Amino acid sequence: MLNAQGDCAIAEIDRAEHEITCASDPVLRRDSLRYLIHIVGDIHQPFHTVADNIGENTLTVTVKFGGLIKSPPKFPGDNLHAVWDSTIIKQTTYAWGSYVDRLEGDWLLKHPEASQTLDPVAWTLEAHALAKEMSAGVAIGTVLDDAYYNKALPIVDQQLGRAGLRLAAVVNRWLSTAPACPLP
Numbered sequence: 580m581l582n583a584q585g586d587c588a589i590a591e592i593d594r595a596e597h598e599i600t601c602a603s604d605p606v607l608r609r610d611s612l613r614y615l616i617h618i619v620g621d622i623h624q625p626f627h628t629v630a631d632n633i634g635e636n637t638l639t640v641t642v643k644f645g646g647l648i649k650s651p652p653k654f655p656g657d658n659l660h661a662v663w664d665s666t667i668i669k670q671t672t673y674a675w676g677s678y679v680d681r682l683e684g685d686w687l688l689k690h691p692e693a694s695q696t697l698d699p700v701a702w703t704l705e706a707h708a709l710a711k712e713m714s715a716g717v718a719i720g721t722v723l724d725d726a727y728y729n730k731a732l733p734i735v736d737q738q739l740g741r742a743g744l745r746l747a748a749v750v751n752r753w754l755s756t757a758p759a760c761p762l763p
Contacts (some may be wrong), residue, residue, distance in 0.1 A: 588618045588621060588622050588699070588703070589699045589700055589703065591614060591618050592615060592618055592619070592699045592749075594611070595611040595612070595614050595615040595618070596615075596749075596753055597760075598611035599611045599612055599615065599750075599753060600753050600760065601760035612750075615746070615749075615750075616746060619699075619702075619742055619745060619746045619749070620742050620746075622699065622702055622703045622706055623702060623706055623738040623739070623741055623742035623745075624663060624664065624706065624738065625663060625706045625707070625709040625710035625713060625734070625738065626659065626660040626663050626664075626710050626714075627706070628703050628706045628707040628710055629707060629710045629711070629714075634660050635658060635659035635660040635663075635710070635714055636658050636660045636661070637658065638658055638659040638660070638714070638717065638718075638719060639656065639657070639658050639719050639720065640657060640658065640659050640662060640717065640719075640720070640721050640722070640723050641655050641656060641657075641720070641721070641722045641723065642655045642656075642657055642662060642666055642670075642723050643655065643722050643723060643724050643725075644670060644723060644724055644725045644727060644728035645670065645725070646667070646669075646670025646671050646728055646732075647670070647671045647672070648669075648670050648671070648672075648673070652666055652669065652670060659714060659717060662723060663713075663731070663735070667728065667731055667732060667735050668735065670728065671732060671735075678739070681736075682736060682739060682740050682743070685736075686736045686737070686739075686740040687740050687743070687744065690737075690740055690741075690744070691744070693737075693740060693741040693744045693745065694744035694745050694747065694748035696745070697745065697748055697749055697752065702741070702745065705741075706738065709734055709738070713730075713731060713734065
């Protein structure tokens with residue numbers, strides 16, 4: 580995942596930290612915070628960390644699982660990346676806000692340790708290993724059934740929960756420490 584400067588997501592997180600804490604321009608600080616939120620989320624989505632089939636965007640699959648909603652998606656043809664970006668979540672709750680409520684009511688309370696690792700390289704390696712695990716045996720045309728959903732859902736919960744807790748911990752760390760900014 581390269582940005583406009585040709586850097587990877589890890590370098591962009593470092594850049595955002597510096598800009599959020601040191602930039603005098605409030606627009607730059609705001610935009611850096613937006614990028615930080617986006618990038619931390621991205622590196623927790625497992626298929627954002629692999630180059631295989633361009634992050635599994637070209638690995639077409641058929642979704643046959645109903646999830647907790649119990650009815651198969653209206654558009655069952657998809658790619659594996661998109662299944663992880665949105666289909667699993669949509670088949671779990673009817674609205675994104677409901678998914679947040681689901682995590683806050685269960686996963687987040689049980690996993691405070693998720694924010695102890697504040698190393699973006701470690702986050703990326705974790706997600707990469709999950710991508711390899713969850714794409715193993717999935718080929719073009721694979722039908723993703725309830726067994727796949729049941730295996731994937733705890734990982735989606737885990738990765739969304741980790742991303743939120745880690746983002747909060749990073750922002751809190753940055754806001755609570757004096758920045759090491761060069762003098763103007």
